[in-house]
Structure formats: C-alpha cells, structure tokens
Amino acid sequence: MTVPKTSVLVLDCAEPEALARFYASLLGARTAPAGGDPDLLLVAGPSGTVLGIRRDPDRVPPSWPLPDGPEQPHLRILVEPDALDEAEREAVALGARPLAVDTPTADPAGRTTHRRYADPAGHAFVLAAAGRPPAGARAR
Structure with a gap:
C-alpha cells in the first residue's frame, strides 16, 4: 500500500511574509502558516496549487537564466x-522584474508564448500561454 502524499514546491527567501503576499496576489491565492514550522508559509491557489515560502536569511538569489547554461528550476x-x-x-506591478531573453518564442499568430521574470526575492518564474488554442488554430 502506498502512503498518500502531496508535494509542495518551496522557495527560500529572507522575508517569507513579503514573498508570500507577492505570490498570493499574483495567483489570486491565500496564505496560511504551515503547522509546526514557524519559518514556512503556504500559498494556496484556487486551482489547488500550493506553494511554500520558507525563511532562509542566508539565501542568495540565483543568476537566471545563466548565460552559458540551461534554465534553472522555475515556477x-x-x-x-x-x-x-x-x-x-x-x-x-506587484514587484516582478522582467528577465532578458535572447530568443522569444512565438505562436503561429506571432504572439510571444512565454515571458521570464524574477520575483521580489530573485526566484525565476515564467508566465506561459496555455489553455485554448488561438482562434483559427487547429489541434494536431
């Protein structure tokens, strides 16, 4: 028998309250303490997404994307x-910083399909087009 499990992506930062507010506002979510760990907050979105924000006063933001390497893990x-x-x-408007991209990806209509950012604590995330195909596009 498999023990029931769930997973949560946890982002470390010096000020978890501020970063939790950023993601709660961006995702239309709510924040709550993670029972038993005073340094961990959970951000729960309406779609069921849960993101952990953990206090780590020594965390140093990564450089992303690396000029000579692959993308790092990101949201x-x-x-x-x-x-x-x-x-x-x-x-x-909430404090994200756009990250430069050498080669933007576009859909058949010429629209950019994703954009890269750093959150206020320096973690990388991407806003990516998904959902219904553009008008006139055929599924393959």
Whole structure:
C-alpha cells in the first residue's frame, strides 16, 4: 500500500511574509502558516496549487537564466494566450522584474508564448500561454 502524499514546491527567501503576499496576489491565492514550522508559509491557489515560502536569511538569489547554461528550476504560471499582456502588467506591478531573453518564442499568430521574470526575492518564474488554442488554430 502506498502512503498518500502531496508535494509542495518551496522557495527560500529572507522575508517569507513579503514573498508570500507577492505570490498570493499574483495567483489570486491565500496564505496560511504551515503547522509546526514557524519559518514556512503556504500559498494556496484556487486551482489547488500550493506553494511554500520558507525563511532562509542566508539565501542568495540565483543568476537566471545563466548565460552559458540551461534554465534553472522555475515556477511556470499558465495563463490564457490572450491574457499574457495583462498577466505581465499584474506581475510587474506587484514587484516582478522582467528577465532578458535572447530568443522569444512565438505562436503561429506571432504572439510571444512565454515571458521570464524574477520575483521580489530573485526566484525565476515564467508566465506561459496555455489553455485554448488561438482562434483559427487547429489541434494536431
């Protein structure tokens, strides 16, 4: 018999309260303490997504994307293709910092399909177009 499990991506930072507020606002989620660990907050979204934010006063933000290496692990936030511009405005207004990209990826209509950012604590995340295909596109 397999023991029931769940998984949570945990981001470390010096100020978990501020970062939890950032992600709660960005995701339309709520925050709550993680029972038993005073340094861990949980951000729970309406879609069932749970993100942990843990206090680590010694954490140093990564450099991402690395100029000579692959992408590092990152959070990918999916939005409708037509909502990518609005999602970007929300993220930047909340404190996200756009990350330079050498080669943007576009869909058949020429729209950018994903955009990279750093959250206020320096963690990488991507806003990515997902959901229904653009009008006139055929599934393959």
